[in-house]
Amino acid sequence: SSTEDTRASDPKIENESIFAPLDTFPRRHIGPSAVSAAEMLQTLDPPAKSLDDFVKQVVPSTILSSKDLSVEGPMPESGSMATSEGGYSESQLIARLREIAADNKVYKSYIGCGYAGTRVPEVIKRNILENPGWYTSYTPYQPEISQGRLESLLNFQTMVCDLTGLAIANASVLDEPTAAAEAMTLSVNALPMARQKRKNKVYFVSHLCHPQTIAVLESRAQGFGITIEVGDVLKDNSKRVEEIGEDLIGVLAQYPDTLGGVEDFRGLADKVHKLQGTFAVGTDLLALTLLTPPGEFGADVAFGNGQRFGVPFGFGGPHAAFFAVSERHKRKIPGRLIGLSKDRLGDPAARLALQTREQHIRREKATSNICTAQALLANMSAMYAVYHGPHGLKRIAEKVAKMTKVLAKALTDGGLEIRQPVAFDTIVVTKPGAAMFAQKCASNGRMNFRVIDDDHLGITIDETVGKKQIQEILGAFTTDAVDVVQLAEGLEANTIPEAFQRTTPYLTHPVFNSHHSETEILRYMNHLQSKDLSLLHSMIPLGSCTMKLNATTEMIPLSWPEFSGIHPFAPIDQAKGYMQLIDELEKDLAEITGFHAVSLQPNSGAQGEFTGLRVIRKYHEQQPGKKRDICLIPVSAHGTNPASAAMSGMRVVTIKCDTHTGNLDMADLKAKCEKYSEELSAIMVTYPSTFGVFEPEMKEVCELVHQHGGQVYMDGANMNAQIGLCSPGEIGADVCHLNLHKTFCIPHGGGGPGVGPIGVAEHLTPFLPGHPLVANVGGEKGIAPVSGAPWGSASILPISWAYIKMMGARGLTHATKITLLNANYILCRLKKHFPILYTNENGRCAHEFILDTRKFKETAGIEAIDIAKRLQDYGFHAPTMSWPVANTLMIEPTESESKSEIDRFCDALISIRKEIQEVEEGKQPRDGNVLKMAPHPMKDLVCSEWDRSYPREKAAYPLPWLKEKKFWPSVTRLDDAYGDMNLFCSCAPVETLDDMTGAAAPMPT
Amino acid sequence: SSTEDTRASDPKIENESIFAPLDTFPRRHIGPSAVSAAEMLQTLDPPAKSLDDFVKQVVPSTILSSKDLSVEGPMPESGSMATSEGGYSESQLIARLREIAADNKVYKSYIGCGYAGTRVPEVIKRNILENPGWYTSYTPYQPEISQGRLESLLNFQTMVCDLTGLAIANASVLDEPTAAAEAMTLSVNALPMARQKRKNKVYFVSHLCHPQTIAVLESRAQGFGITIEVGDVLKDNSKRVEEIGEDLIGVLAQYPDTLGGVEDFRGLADKVHKLQGTFAVGTDLLALTLLTPPGEFGADVAFGNGQRFGVPFGFGGPHAAFFAVSERHKRKIPGRLIGLSKDRLGDPAARLALQTREQHIRREKATSNICTAQALLANMSAMYAVYHGPHGLKRIAEKVAKMTKVLAKALTDGGLEIRQPVAFDTIVVTKPGAAMFAQKCASNGRMNFRVIDDDHLGITIDETVGKKQIQEILGAFTTDAVDVVQLAEGLEANTIPEAFQRTTPYLTHPVFNSHHSETEILRYMNHLQSKDLSLLHSMIPLGSCTMKLNATTEMIPLSWPEFSGIHPFAPIDQAKGYMQLIDELEKDLAEITGFHAVSLQPNSGAQGEFTGLRVIRKYHEQQPGKKRDICLIPVSAHGTNPASAAMSGMRVVTIKCDTHTGNLDMADLKAKCEKYSEELSAIMVTYPSTFGVFEPEMKEVCELVHQHGGQVYMDGANMNAQIGLCSPGEIGADVCHLNLHKTFCIPHGGGGPGVGPIGVAEHLTPFLPGHPLVANVGGEKGIAPVSGAPWGSASILPISWAYIKMMGARGLTHATKITLLNANYILCRLKKHFPILYTNENGRCAHEFILDTRKFKETAGIEAIDIAKRLQDYGFHAPTMSWPVANTLMIEPTESESKSEIDRFCDALISIRKEIQEVEEGKQPRDGNVLKMAPHPMKDLVCSEWDRSYPREKAAYPLPWLKEKKFWPSVTRLDDAYGDMNLFCSCAPVETLDDMTGAAAPMPT
Ligand SMILES: Cc1ncc(COP(=O)(O)O)c(C=O)c1O
Ligand SMILES: Cc1ncc(COP(=O)(O)O)c(C=O)c1O
Ligand SMILES: O=C([O-])O
Secondary structure, three states: OHHHOOOOOOHHHOOOOOOOOOOOOHHHHOOOOHHHHHHHHHHOOOOOOOHHHHHHHHOOOOOOOOOOOOOOOOOHHHOOOOOOOOOOOHHHHHHHHHHHHHOEOOOEEOOOOOOOOOOOOHHHHHHHHOOHHHHOOOOOOOHHHEHHHHHHHHHHHHHHHHHHOOOEEOOOEOOHHHHHHHHHHHHHHHOOHHHHHOOOEEEEEEOOOOHHHHHHHHHHHHHOOEEEEEEOOOHHHHHHHHHHHHHEEEEEEEEOOOOOOOOOOHHHHHHHHHOOOEEEEEEOOOHHHOEOOHHHOOOOEEEEEOOOOOOOOHHHOOOOEEEEEOHHHHHHOOOOEEEEEEEOOOOEEEEEEOOOOOHHHHHHHOOOOOOOOOHHHHHHHHHHHHHHHHHHHHHHHHHHHHHHHHHHHHHHHOOOOEOOOOOOOEEEEEOOOHHHHHHHHHHHHOEEOEEEEOOEEEEEOOOOOOHHHHHHHHHHOOOOOOOHHHHHHHOOOOOOOHHHEOOOOOOOOHHHHOOOOHHHHHHHHHHHHHOEOOOOOOOOOEOOOOOOOOOHHHHHHHHOHHHHOOOOOOOHHHEHHHHHHHHHHHHHHHHHHOOOEEEOOOOOHHHHHHHHHHHHHHHHHHOOOOOOOEEEEEOOOOOHHHHHHHHOOOEEEEEOEOOOOOOEOHHHHHHHHHHOOOOEEEEEEEOOOOOOOOOOOHHHHHHHHHHOOOEEEEEEOOHHHOOOOOOHHHHOOOEEEEOOOOOOOOOOOOOOOOOOOEEEOHHHHHHOOOOOOOOOOOOOOOOOOOOOOOOOOHHHHHHHHHHHHHHHHHHHHHHHHHHHHHHHHHHHHHOOOOOEOOOOOOOOOOOOEEEOOOOHHHHHOOOHHHHHHHHHHOOOOOOEEOOOOOOOEEEOOOOOOOHHHHHHHHHHHHHHHHHHHHHHOOOOOOOOOOOOOOOOOHHHHOOOOOOOOOOHHHHHOOOHHHHOOOOOOOOOOEOHHHHHHOOOOOOOOOOOOOOOOOOOOOOOO | OHHHOOOOOOHHHOOOOOOOOOOOOHHHHOOOOHHHHHHHHHHOOOOOOOHHHHHHHHOOOOOOOOOOOOOOOOOHHHOOOOOOOOOOOHHHHHHHHHHHHHOEOOOEEOOOOOOOOOOOOHHHHHHHHOOHHHHOOOOOOOHHHEHHHHHHHHHHHHHHHHHHOOOEEOOOEOOHHHHHHHHHHHHHHHOOHHHHHOOOEEEEEEOOOOHHHHHHHHHHHHHOOEEEEEEOOOHHHHHHHHHHHHHEEEEEEEEOOOOOOOOOOHHHHHHHHHOOOEEEEEEOOOHHHOEOOHHHOOOOEEEEEOOOOOOOOHHHOOOOEEEEEOHHHHHHOOOOEEEEEEEOOOOEEEEEEOOOOHHHHHHHHOOOOOOOOOHHHHHHHHHHHHHHHHHHHHHHHHHHHHHHHHHHHHHHHOOOOEOOOOOOOEEEEEOOOHHHHHHHHHHHHOEEOEEEEOOEEEEEOOOOOOHHHHHHHHHHOOOOOOOHHHHHHHOOOOOOOHHHEOOOOOOOOHHHHOOOOHHHHHHHHHHHHOOEOOOOOOOOOEOOOOOOOOOHHHHHHHHOHHHHOOOOOOOHHHEHHHHHHHHHHHHHHHHHHOOOEEEOOOOOHHHHHHHHHHHHHHHHHHOOOOOOOEEEEEOOOOOHHHHHHHHOOOEEEEEOEOOOOOOEOHHHHHHHHHHOOOOEEEEEEEOOOOOOOOOOOHHHHHHHHHHOOOEEEEEEOOHHHOOOOOOHHHHOOOEEEEOOOOOOOOOOOOOOOOOOOEEEOHHHHHHOOOOOOOOOOOOOOOOOOOOOOOOOOHHHHHHHHHHHHHHHHHHHHHHHHHHHHHHHHHHHHHOOOOOEOOOOOOOOOOOOEEEOOOOHHHHHOOOHHHHHHHHHHOOOOOOEEOOOOOOOEEEOOOOOOOHHHHHHHHHHHHHHHHHHHHHHOOOOOOOOOOOOOOOOOHHHHOOOOOOOOOOHHHHHOOOHHHHOOOOOOOOOOEOHHHHHHOOOOOOOOOOOOOOOOOOOOOOOO
16 A cells, blocks of 8 residues: 555654654554655545644544643653653663563462462463463454453353363453352342342351451442451351351462461351352362362352463563352353354354343343443463363472472471361461561562461462472571481372362363374364454454454563562562563553543453442442442443442433534533432443543533532443543543553453553542552552452553553654544444434544444345454454444444555445445345355365355455455354354343444444 | 374473473374384384384394483483483473573674674564565475465565676575685686686685685685685786786686675776676675665676665674676586576466586586575565665665765864775774774773774674764764764765766665565565465475474574674674584584584585585695595485586595385495595585485495595485484595585575584594684684684574573484384385385385386376475475485485374375376376476366366365365476576576486475
8 A cells, every 4th residue: 555655654753853763652653654644634525624623623622631631651762752742762761671570579479369479481472472462352252253362261160160060151351259259249130129129138258268258258249238257167067057147158278378277168058058158269270180070069150360370470460360160150150251152054163152142132231230341361371271281280299299298298297287287379477587587588589478367378289389489498597417308209199188189070171182293283283273353354343342462572571570470479589570660650640541540450341340430439438428339330331330330339311412413412411410419429421432422511510520529430331432532531531441451552362351440539539449468559548459459450541551651741642643543444434324323513533433234124124234244254252243223334444554554444434334335235145145155264165065046256346355364253143042042051042232332233342 | 184183292202200391392203103103103113112123124233323412411300210311391491592682792792703793684584584474485396386385585685786786696606705715716617618627717805805704715725726816806907917918817806895895896897807707896785875886887796785774783694696698608607596487388487497507417527516505594685675676775775875974074173194985884993902902892882893903993884883883982982072964964875986976776675665664574574475375374395405394493593683683703703602502512413423522613505515525625734645626425325426526626526326126236335435535635425315215235345445545425415314323424424514404403404594503523633714803713724714704604503502501311312213114104105005115124214215206207297396285285395306216206204294194194105106007097198187287277167168077176286185285386387497598597408408317406404
């Protein structure tokens, strides 16, 4: 495309000094060159004179920021741009990051507490974690072009089911503590309706659960009116369970427990079940290769952190937590579930099952708001199991168990006291002055123990521990005279107490028994990858999802041991680099959002919502007056909004939208504000709106709500349209979450990880979430933590930090302008062919817009899904389908797409429009036409019989460039009806759906 | 495949201690599990009782080593295996490598001399250098499954042509000095025949060429009887050229020269041409974005190092050197050339043009032996140009030039003397006590200058230099009071002397003007990659090429700055890590080959041959008696053998092979030995033979040749069949080269890089090649260097080192056994369906064997090429075709392929055999059948018209698993006739070919 010939950069974002570095980033991140952008401005309808004129047609003047964004960049030694304006060049950034990384100290961590050292197989690291083919793909809502990661997630689920001994497992949840919270709310759901309505609801939690789990349960329990009771769940034959009686919703235990012990829970399980409660167990996948699985001793739910299956500490995350339930609860499992179905040709094919449940349709009736999960990490963990197989995993577990025994024996022989017999990987050593001792071991021995109390240390052994490490530990306890080799030889072969020895097989499926050489696993991973469309192939124009470039330089630090090798509860002086980076990121995000402070703890957008609302609640609690618990939410809101509000203990009141403009119905808002003035807690709004428009009256909305004592929660999913032009804080919001995995370049990873920090105004700062194990996190009156780790998924924060630092204030602002231009350019090209749902009074959209495809249902029997599937034949991922409006498509290009790619996409949609017209004109039948039969994988075309109304060439190559560059779906259209009816767990058909929130349709995440 | 279920490892290669690490490597490298191997032994015909019994049936007892291999491994602290037996685990290896790397000091190097700092764009590094899709593919001899890298190499050629201003460029040569040597021999070739036969041949070389270039020319000139005269080529109006007169073969100059100057060569060029000589110019691609290109001032040849286009120093390599010639010389260009042709459907498609030239058919008449080149690095450099585009490259060059001017001005202002006006990037500063000064700058300032002589330092500036570096340099010269910013502002815009300013455009092709955003280049690279079959997809059973696993852990250090960031001529105390690693690798390779010493300098197998033969010649020169220059070479030898012999100045005498056994004809050998007893220099043999058999009489061969005063050169291409079982040294060879890119896991990179070290017996050690710029390289009487860098392609040596260290002695030996087993297993499965050409008396082959497909030409009109192309439809790369025997296929599986993959491959060939049978039986026509029409890309099948004799399904899915796992060729069969006739440079049709050395067929590399 010769129009992109010259990458003449916008003068505003380029340095002129001859000393300025040339490897500047904005021109690499932003798709259209200056020449293309000028062309696009011309092509708009009406054309715009300049980029800034254009921006004024998009963003209401009342909303526009009065000052320029300021982000601290490199010292201007290297160029003429001020440090607050210009960004780091790519090489400058790597150099700076190396400095920061050097301030982290990677000591051996034996802290345990749900995190253990692991060896990430290099082949998996390079070919999944460092491979854009895996990390840039989206949640597999379009199964025909996602079979690879669907298959891998199915492996994950199978692995979890096998190891836990339970019937059904989901495709990951955010972390172990939130998994515990999901288990708690599932327990409520599982109660008979009458019991659910009871005032007193007690969740009885073992004091031997990980402390961060208990803390997160606290934060989640409140909204549901649940009382968390922490105690010894086995004491006196679990008498307390009976005492709680009908108030009991369930019991939670840890196995092995946080101090390393295992207990027999059979009797407890019976008692819980007798009371119709749910028995949940936090557990460890590696331990389960040796221990009787929870499913065999009566657990209804088992969950935990899959981290030690090949995902590094990462200072707390991201890792894939797992969640499994018994047959009885399979319809209640939260999060994403992959199911096997079949395609049009009857061949087996995987898909996201039960997609339309939970918050997507239940909204304020939901008990979980999880969307973005940990797909990328789940795939890594699943692949770790594929690579090692049952035999290999067992050898690892046995080694860990034996090492732990050797250590315990050596310490005991050395005169130390070990608290209980070794069950698996953790021992507790009695050591007066434990804290001081641990500190000394860190500074002198570069190793971390867990300080349990003044007199006790915890030591957790993992697969990275060898003789050297055992000797170092013994050295620290000055018991290293022991000959550990001799000692090891004296131990019995099987170290697991007989009563707990696992007898049932696991991972018997061939996939876990075939790919053990590096060549085999490499090919297996590549084969899966080859089925999936990602940003490697073409634009993924998903409205509300911001599928922008995830630049390599941003991704680099993830692989560095200085970032990946740190335990989340390591002494903070070992994480100075992290602290520096986190400080800077918080500061920059605060500046960008116009807020006073930021918490990076929430590890998804939905988590951010929950956190922000909890903060608002806590704030209100401190104020005099009535309990404020009404949350106003426009009908157009994302399903997570009402779900989060409900989970925070709020009552949701819906606000209408103007059916013509899509804007908030101000009259309705006013009426509701007045009606609930005394009880008003908050409003949740998305800005620009989920319809893709900068509503002009947003400031008035904020003022109104404030007048009535409410707080304004802004869903920042659409922040990409704002940066540098306006900000939630200036507009008047009090809280806002950001999806770093949208706006700030954390890749979507096929469905996670994400990071959902919140920014808050000054008055809310004291309530930002804290952490039980790490000091100085959050505000002075901070709410209980919402994630297991103090800074959530810390190891991916360098991505967003790098993005901001390389773009600089000017680059970020320019990107926003181009993102608006790209969307409006598409809008203008397409509006001659399709109705557009909402635009502002200048005919402009924000960074996305809704293509209204509803009329085709009548004119041609064609629905949005047919267009979506047909787009696959053109090599594109569908836009967001049927959300926020059923049977429409929402298109968001981002600034990273070039004019030529955008033109390809427009050409495809225009070509599809012509195909629809053929049906409208009767030239093609309403059934079995090229849209209805789409997508067309090779196997559908390479067949002798052909009785369709269109030729094969038309199916495969409707536009000429497809002959050169074609991505092939791997299966024909999924049979959703069959899949829902014949879910591999054969559950009942899912509920039917209402209209406004989008029908047979996934949500953007 | 449930047979691979248990990866129970061979007890011989596994540790039993509980402290032994579990991430052991041999079981990951070796495909078949112990269970599979046992099964395979059973399936052999006749079956073998045990692996060791089997080995005895393969390797003659006289050849088998008497002792176990010993390789120093980790201290046995971690396990029970002795350090000489067991290998490092993957994590142990990375830890050890980190230690070694820490001993390298990465200082800023301003040494120049043909190497300059560069910024490798991270997106290119991750997605090409670190991407197995690019690094594990083979030389693109099968164009239908190689269009991606062919297109990229075409970009490389186009880039070189554009920048040099010459008509045609090849797809890379090994390094700049060998490129100079190629220019020299091309000059001989280009002379009229009478002049070629003249006794005196003088190559006149500018004293301003890089010193290593001049040194390598020396080593290459001798064999051709060329005298190198070094001098001032411009002096007195190039009077000396006229004086040399008819003895002149050509002139070589450097532009800009090694001291940074540029001169007008027009007059010189005319004089050279008048004498029918060739004018060659060593040059710099970046400089040529600003300077008049060589093609515009009369150069016939331009060459140089493409390193600074995005390939790091790497302590000397590998980098892609480039080589371009004028229209007049296009048929003489050495190395690989990519040409545009068309496929069966008439669509454009690229291919290796003129494949069958040079050593492959010319053998002892060849003037170049280059095979393996620098494809991977050429792709990186080409992509660097695609990423930056002409505009971006020019900006980089201008910055470099300006920085150099600023530096020169500041130094001059500071009272220092600069030797000549700045032309581009290099200045010479007068500085008495230069060596001491440079040393001080290194130790105090962490920067390296070039010490030209006692009074002069060279400083070369590159794109990584910014204000900070300029100030540091000025600081070293204590002239840093200067305000460089002000100084820079005072300089004129264009820094290039007017007479040398480039006026012609370059890189105008759209490919260099479209992919400048990261998203665009990422998709472009991925699109190219998606067309190529590599080890990611399936086994590549290329006989003589050893396409084994290139493990991720082996590849990791390539990305570390401690290995990539060191200039080859940096003071050696900055490369202590390298020295340690090189020492260990030399020692291990010596042990493995049974030799006394090893030189790692040769950077390909062919280079190794040349080096080994030069060493033999030098040895003979030291002995009393006649000049020994006869080299005996069996007819079965690889084409590089006679070519290398000829280049070393030897006369080649061919030895017959027994047509029945394939073994050397001992009677013929005896006769020739006797006949040439006085003149016998050497014999070159490959072992096991190129026919894939361990000849039983190899020891006798060695003795016989030794008796006649000759030396034994062993081509170690087949070393993979020997390691741990036998060794060239023990058998009686005197020299042997190894292809580290075959046996020792350096990936083939789509046609390079390679490393071809030689091992030599003690008496040859003094003659190992030295280096003019680095002390203590090679032997005391070392031959002149064969590569520009002292240790050749140093940065990839960690790969082979890591392989050896992780396998350990036992792992290596076990791998050899399995490689033999894998080959024999295939042989046994296939021999029921195809004739096998040669086996030993037990019916066994070595690590490879020849499938004799010749009879099908008669029975069905089917040739080896048809089978090769049809294999693509089954998802496999063809075995080596028509070499060493025309119209046959040579199969080598390596130890890394699992039984299940091997079975898939056998099933494919057996299925193809049935397809041939259908033709034989008249069920399918002799023309237009599924073999003749193969391969079948999608575009060939997705069409409405279908009038073939077979259905589409048969074309695409002849075996059931293809529906699940299918690799699609991207074009139909290449039209070789058209390509050769219509070469993009429209050259004459290539010569026809003889039989024994393989016809329309590539050579294994
Ligand atoms: C408007 C809006 N809010 C909230 C979310 C939830 O974010 P997450 O998936 O990170 O939980 C999304 C996700 O797409 C969204 O589009
Ligand atoms: C037997 C033999 N000798 C020599 C060579 C040349 O090696 P290189 O390509 O590394 O120059 C080859 C390459 O395949 C070979 O097979
Ligand atoms: O270099 C070769 O063409 O084998």
